[in-house]
Amino acid sequence: MKMTLEEIARLAGVSRSTVSRVINDDPNVNDTTRERVWQVVKANDFHPNTAARALAGRRSRVIGLVIPQALNAIFADPYFPLLIQGSAAACDERGYYLMLSLVLRQADDTFRWLIRARHMDGLLVASALAEDTFLTRLLDEHFPLVLVGRSPAHADITTVDVDNVHGASMAVRHLAQMGYSRIATITGPTNMVAALDRREGYLRGLQAMGIEASAGYMQAGDWSEGSGTQAMERLLRVTPRPDAVFVASDNMAVGALKAARAAGLRVPEDIAVVGFDDIGPAATAEPPLTTVRQPIDQLGYLAASTLIEQLESAPAAETDRAAQHIVLPTELVVRASCGQALRPAANYAAMQRVPSEGGVTYSQA
Amino acid sequence: MKMTLEEIARLAGVSRSTVSRVINDDPNVNDTTRERVWQVVKANDFHPNTAARALAGRRSRVIGLVIPQALNAIFADPYFPLLIQGSAAACDERGYYLMLSLVLRQADDTFRWLIRARHMDGLLVASALAEDTFLTRLLDEHFPLVLVGRSPAHADITTVDVDNVHGASMAVRHLAQMGYSRIATITGPTNMVAALDRREGYLRGLQAMGIEASAGYMQAGDWSEGSGTQAMERLLRVTPRPDAVFVASDNMAVGALKAARAAGLRVPEDIAVVGFDDIGPAATAEPPLTTVRQPIDQLGYLAASTLIEQLESAPAAETDRAAQHIVLPTELVVRASCGQALRPAANYAAMQRVPSEGGVTYSQA
DNA sequence: TGTGCGCGTGGGAGCGCTCCCAACGGCTAT
DNA sequence: ATAGCCGTTGGGAGCGCTCCCACGCGCACA
Numbered sequence: 001m002k003m004t005l006e007e008i009a010r011l012a013g014v015s016r017s018t019v020s021r022v023i024n025d026d027p028n029v030n031d032t033t034r035e036r037v038w039q040v041v042k043a044n045d046f047h048p049n050t051a052a053r054a055l056a057g058r059r060s061r062v063i064g065l066v067i068p069q070a071l072n073a074i075f076a077d078p079y080f081p082l083l084i085q086g087s088a089a090a091c092d093e094r095g096y097y098l099m100l101s102l103v104l105r106q107a108d109d110t111f112r113w114l115i116r117a118r119h120m121d122g123l124l125v126a127s128a129l130a131e132d133t134f135l136t137r138l139l140d141e142h143f144p145l146v147l148v149g150r151s152p153a154h155a156d157i158t159t160v161d162v163d164n165v166h167g168a169s170m171a172v173r174h175l176a177q178m179g180y181s182r183i184a185t186i187t188g189p190t191n192m193v194a195a196l197d198r199r200e201g202y203l204r205g206l207q208a209m210g211i212e213a214s215a216g217y218m219q220a221g222d223w224s225e226g227s228g229t230q231a232m233e234r235l236l237r238v239t240p241r242p243d244a245v246f247v248a249s250d251n252m253a254v255g256a257l258k259a260a261r262a263a264g265l266r267v268p269e270d271i272a273v274v275g276f277d278d279i280g281p282a283a284t285a286e287p288p289l290t291t292v293r294q295p296i297d298q299l300g301y302l303a304a305s306t307l308i309e310q311l312e313s314a315p316a317a318e319t320d321r322a323a324q325h326i327v328l329p330t331e332l333v334v335r336a337s338c339g340q341a342l343r344p345a346a347n348y349a350a351m352q353r354v355p356s357e358g359g360v361t362y363s364q365a
Numbered sequence: 366m367k368m369t370l371e372e373i374a375r376l377a378g379v380s381r382s383t384v385s386r387v388i389n390d391d392p393n394v395n396d397t398t399r400e401r402v403w404q405v406v407k408a409n410d411f412h413p414n415t416a417a418r419a420l421a422g423r424r425s426r427v428i429g430l431v432i433p434q435a436l437n438a439i440f441a442d443p444y445f446p447l448l449i450q451g452s453a454a455a456c457d458e459r460g461y462y463l464m465l466s467l468v469l470r471q472a473d474d475t476f477r478w479l480i481r482a483r484h485m486d487g488l489l490v491a492s493a494l495a496e497d498t499f500l501t502r503l504l505d506e507h508f509p510l511v512l513v514g515r516s517p518a519h520a521d522i523t524t525v526d527v528d529n530v531h532g533a534s535m536a537v538r539h540l541a542q543m544g545y546s547r548i549a550t551i552t553g554p555t556n557m558v559a560a561l562d563r564r565e566g567y568l569r570g571l572q573a574m575g576i577e578a579s580a581g582y583m584q585a586g587d588w589s590e591g592s593g594t595q596a597m598e599r600l601l602r603v604t605p606r607p608d609a610v611f612v613a614s615d616n617m618a619v620g621a622l623k624a625a626r627a628a629g630l631r632v633p634e635d636i637a638v639v640g641f642d643d644i645g646p647a648a649t650a651e652p653p654l655t656t657v658r659q660p661i662d663q664l665g666y667l668a669a670s671t672l673i674e675q676l677e678s679a680p681a682a683e684t685d686r687a688a689q690h691i692v693l694p695t696e697l698v699v700r701a702s703c704g705q706a707l708r709p710a711a712n713y714a715a716m717q718r719v720p721s722e723g724g725v726t727y728s729q730a
Numbered sequence: 731t732g733t734g735c736g737c738g739t740g741g742g743a744g745c746g747c748t749c750c751c752a753a754c755g756g757c758t759a760t
Numbered sequence: 761a762t763a764g765c766c767g768t769t770g771g772g773a774g775c776g777c778t779c780c781c782a783c784g785c786g787c788a789c790a
């Protein structure tokens with residue numbers, strides 16, 4: 001038996017409209033009626049037809065997650081699974097569908113297509129690039145979207161990001177406090193905002209501790225383990241040799257660890273290492289990696305929630321209202337690779353976790 | 366200006382119906398008319414409203430890809446990105462949308478929901494488990510679906526799979542031909558069909574070469590690199606020590622290589638290794654890994670194409686027709702880890718690639 | 731000149747919802 | 761007693777398509 005609103009209405013002895021109100025949580029329904037209708041809905045395992053809802057209601061309840069990067073790059077990085085998980089959870093909670101938009105065809109085409117066909121109500125864009133023509137294009141279409149990460153070029157768009165600058169700075173200050181003074185860094189690709197922000201944090205951390213920065217102490221990788229190894233090899237050839245390295249991702253840090261070991265250096269006795277991410281391998285690395293934890297799943301969750309909220313509140317095409325900028329705090333997770341274990345235990349306990357001050361920060365653009 | 370079929374029709378001086386025929390490639394349209402309508406459609410960048418099409422046409426043109434596994438497991442494995450890529454390409458070509466169904470909520474709920482709400486026309490299920498209650502449930506709903514991989518429990522369902530048995534057998538026979546006789550294997554998790562099939566191929570390969578199998582020579586891993594290392598360590602303690610190992614995945618093979626190196630053994634002089642997958646790390650491993658290549662992207666492509674074909678041809682709910690079983694060939698890619706490089710170059714060239722006989726195999730259930 | 735047929739085309743009737751307005755008591759305010 | 765209002769409810773009018781039937785035309789046939 002094909003179920004429709006009308007059929008449920010008949011069974012419950014009410015009208016189509018009332019059933020519609022019930023399944024949409026409209027408050028204007030008598031409690032007794034509401035209860036009775038719910039009974040019938042559940043008894044028949046009724047689910048309103050998505051297409052009909054979308055057509056009549058002019059919204060599909062589908063939001064897209066766009067990752068403008070090569071697919072293999074996406075999946076190699078543990079960042080995205082977590083981001084997806086978080087966004088999916090938020091969608092699930094609010095009755096939305098999350099659609100991963102794999103950018104296969106010509107980018108322009110894809111989006112005009114998705115947008116024109118009204119297939120999605122809004123977009124989550126996980127653009128990592130500092131310069132993204134994509135984003136510009138989407139903004140031109142006035143399509144509701146939330147950016148995961150920030151975009152220096154567009155202040156007028158709602159973003160959700162982790163506090164990369166502060167996290168990196170924290171890591172560097174911690175190293176300095178441990179007594180290291182020749183602190184180098186391995187950065188991510190310099191066309192990515194997060195990589196630039198972490199480098200900025202590194203520089204600020206040095207400055208805060210009164211340490212002078214040196215160009216030779218900054219080597220770029222591409223987030224991959226291998227690139228971390230290579231960058232580390234380069235750093236080890238610099239004179240004077242660094243005694244500590246802040247690595248902008250755990251993956252690269254693991255690679256750096258290998259390079260140090262291959263060079264016959266002990267970590268953290270000869271050289272300390274701090275990573276960024278706090279993903280799986282960090283805790284089991286040899287030695288366990290001190291790292292800056294970023295709440296990636298929360299990032300996804302918040303991004304999706306924010307977008308949905310925006311969609312539900314927007315009276316019309318009034319999408320271009322004040323952009324929100326949400327920044328999530330990062331946290332320093334101290335393990336062995338930063339040399340703290342070499343110090344008194346009392347001190348260790350006190351500094352085990354250094355949360356970034358501020359917590360969730362909301363600000364208006 | 367909000368574009369609709371009607372509006373395009375007006376601009377092209379024809380009726381709504383004719384425009385509909387044009388955008389749906391209906392042959393019953395005069396070529397001149399068709400051309401004129403296309404012009405207008407393109408000039409206005411018109412895309413038919415998805416919801417309206419879905420409602421009127423009773424199909425959404427969305428197919429789901431379900432991977433009933435933990436999300437991190439999905440993404441850690443390079444198998445899935447490729448599968449997704451292939452499926453997405455097929456969907457793209459035929460005007461379908463691919464929706465990744467992240468199984469977050471209670472499995473039962475999710476599917477009843479997706480199915481009842483008519484949100485998807487069909488499902489691609491990448492179930493790896495030998496016993497999957499999920500699948501049973503979906504079959505009970507008579508929902509159109511194609512299984513990626515095979516399911517020993519359900520012969521009545523269309524499947525697309527690679528020839529794991531033959532691939533594994535090929536690898537083992539190759540090792541035997543290279544002169545190795547104490548051939549061990551590292552299998553995948555024994556509750557997964559692909560792992561069982563590869564083990565079966567291992568056994569058949571031994572049998573074909575007149576080598577007796579021994580239980581001690583079979584160690585299970587979980588596809589991860591670490592588990593490969595551990596399984597290899599176990600194998601190296603067996604007496605007599607194996608002189609060759611067929612490893613059921615490249616990831617595990619890389620781990621096995623590390624264990625061998627750690628034990629002071631040379632590969633392939635002291636012990637040969639052959640992997641399975643031919644993913645990125647295989648070619649760059651030390652030594653380069655001889656492996657069985659499986660065309661994962663083709664697998665995805667074919668699975669999606671098959672499902673779409675089934676959807677478009679099915680006159681009605683007549684989904685339960687003869688199930689197809691498509692099997693894709695695997696191919697042995699010879700590199701250094703199998704010891705062939707130790708032999709005369711002439712021989713090497715001749716055996717560089719040993720494709721499985723048969724190519725694509727279609728059979729009716 | 732009439733009949734039959736196929737091609738190309740137009741328009742009606744929905745698909746299953748949401749949105750909006752009207753209607754119906756039962757109240758309180760005048 | 762009459763007007764006005766609120767909490768509930770019902771039903772009409774679409775949303776933008778697809779599907780199907782009917783219509784008009786030119787042609788070959790008798």
